[in-house]
Amino acid sequence: MKFTRLLPSIVALVAAMTLSFAAGAAPAQADPPTNPFAGSWSGTFSVQYQYDGEFEAVGTCDWTISAAGRMTGTFHNTKSGNSGPIVGHVSADGNLNLIVAVPGALYSGTPHKGTAIIDDGNLVASYTVTYSGGHSVVAILERN
Numbered sequence: 001m002k003f004t005r006l007l008p009s010i011v012a013l014v015a016a017m018t019l020s021f022a023a024g025a026a027p028a029q030a031d032p033p034t035n036p037f038a039g040s041w042s043g044t045f046s047v048q049y050q051y052d053g054e055f056e057a058v059g060t061c062d063w064t065i066s067a068a069g070r071m072t073g074t075f076h077n078t079k080s081g082n083s084g085p086i087v088g089h090v091s092a093d094g095n096l097n098l099i100v101a102v103p104g105a106l107y108s109g110t111p112h113k114g115t116a117i118i119d120d121g122n123l124v125a126s127y128t129v130t131y132s133g134g135h136s137v138v139a140i141l142e143r144n
Contacts, residue, residue, distance in 0.1 A: 037094075042142060045060070050135060084100065088112075097113055113130055
C-alpha cells in the first residue's frame with residue numbers, strides 16, 4: 001500500500017529527471033561567424049591608373065556590409081563628378097570582390113578583386129580591376 005501512495009511522486013520525479021537530462025543532452029548551437037567588416041562605412045578613395053601614372057581620380061564612398069559579407073554602396077568622383085553604385089562581397093578574412101558601375105565609362109561594371117583589413121578602427125580596402133592595364137583603388141572608410 002505504501003508503494004501505491006508513493007507511485008505518483010516517483011513518476012513525477014522520474015519525469016522531471018528525464019526532462020532535465022533531455023534538455024542537457026541537446027547539442028549546443030554555435031553562434032554564426034561574425035564578419036568584422038559588417039556595418040555602415042563612409043570615407044574616401046583614390047584611383048591610380050596603370051596606363052597613365054599622372055592621372056588620378058579621387059572621391060568619396062559609402063558602403064554597407066551585411067553580417068554575411070554582402071556589400072552595397074555608392075561612390076562619387078569629386079574630380080569628374082561621376083557617381084555610381086558599388087556591389088560585391090567581403091569575406092570575414094578580408095577577401096574582397098566587387099563591381100563598380102561608372103556611368104558612360106568604357107570599363108563600367110568590370111569586376112575588381114582585392115583585400116580589406118581593419119586598421120585602427122578604419123576599413124582599408126585595396127582592389128584592382130581584373131583586366132590588364134587597368135587601375136588600382138585604395139579606399140579608407142570610417143564606421144558610421
